[in-house]
């Protein structure tokens with residue numbers, strides 16, 4: 167059987183794969199997008215039921231298409247976001263083949279290009295763009311043994327409060343997922359404990375503008391690299407319930423018990439680090455820093471935005487903050503579930519190419535890998551803070567497509583006239 171050949175193979179049809187296709191089409195690059203599930207599958211089945219986008223619809227989108235039927239200031243629900251990408255793919259006539267998994271990709275020695283094995287046969291591609299996402303494999307730190315008498319699940323598998331066995335819930339991790347899920351469970355009448363690590367927590371709205379706008383005008387989405395020491399700092403924001411600032415003191419006032427980092431487990435007892443006050447304080451500092459930068463911007467530009475002194479008033483410190491709990495006996499507290507909102511790892515196990523460092527991390531410059539012909543898209547901080555976000559990946563895709571077009575230009579060079587036309 168003849169082997170299918172394609173110039174550029176894009177693996178994954180999430181937002182990254184769709185953006186990639188748009189820009190490759192713009193450059194006239196023949197390509198194919200393979201997706202093992204459906205377009206934007208992560209938004210359909212990889213998120214809890216009530217999830218809405220973290221940014222308003224005017225912002226969390228590609229530049230060339232608005233969200234129709236959604237108030238631009240509102241936060242689109244996860245299904246609407248998935249539909250948006252499906253619509254987008256149709257609109258740009260993206261050559262997406264769904265239900266096809268790429269199982270391996272290896273360089274074809276002496277010929278150039280890659281042999282790609284899929285669940286639907288072999289393809290030869292000159293180039294591969296891995297657009298398989300930064301949030302692929304849920305990570306649960308090995309703290310509580312699997313056999314312990316408590317249900318354990320990752321936020322990736324959480325759908326809604328009714329799914330959990332009756333009883334109190336310990337949510338570990340207070341990034342956007344953990345904080346939002348803790349809030350939802352608390353509203354559903356569950357007793358909730360929330361283990362809070364280092365985090366940033368921007369104001370949802372300040373002086374009448376959403377934080378996504380502030381990060382934009384302040385140039386912070388374009389920050390090229392994570393500040394040193396912030397590697398384990400998560401961001402805690404929410405578009406739920408119309409969007410409100412993630413404020414851990416307020417959550418505690420509403421009934422959630424805050425705890426420090428989850429450290430160890432022994433005989434039914436979980437122990438927590440003594441870092442809760444520090445973590446809350448550094449989250450506060452991050453919050454106030456953005457207010458300061460915003461105020462300075464207003465002063466500098468003279469833009470007419472109303473002052474908002476109340477934004478600097480903190481809720482009172484709850485007892486769980488002034489006198490933190492350091493150990494919890496799960497049975498005594500009636501904790502039936504530990505919900506780990508502890509992040510994800512990437513999975514490039516299908517790529518047998520020389521594009522990774524010793525820890526298996528992609529080695530690349532703005533998505534162009536160390537192995538010629540291999541490209542990445544959608545990596546955290548690929549080019550900037552915004553790289554994993556909907557609008558950010560579109561701009562990164564443009565850069566990757568430009569680089570592919572430049573390579574193709576060199577590869578297509580033929581010296582005019584003369585016998586040495588094709589000599590290298």
Ligand SMILES: Cc1cc2nc3c(=O)[nH]c(=O)nc-3n(C[C@H](O)[C@H](O)[C@H](O)COP(=O)(O)OP(=O)(O)OC[C@H]3O[C@@H](n4cnc5c(N)ncnc54)[C@H](O)[C@@H]3O)c2cc1C
Pocket residue numbers: 177178179180181182183200201202203204205206207208209213218219220221226266267268269297298299300301343516543544554555556557559
């Ligand atoms: C809970 C949560 C909420 C988020 N909310 C927002 C938000 O509100 N706004 C925002 O801008 N960003 C948000 N993000 C970040 C980011 O936008 C999403 O994670 C987004 O899904 C990433 O898109 P992607 O295309 O890079 O990866 P994915 O959406 O994960 O797409 C990758 C695709 O590759 C496919 N795939 C993987 N391996 C293979 C293979 N071997 N062969 C074929 N196909 C394969 C997968 O099926 C998948 O469809 C959120 C992330 C999470 C985890």
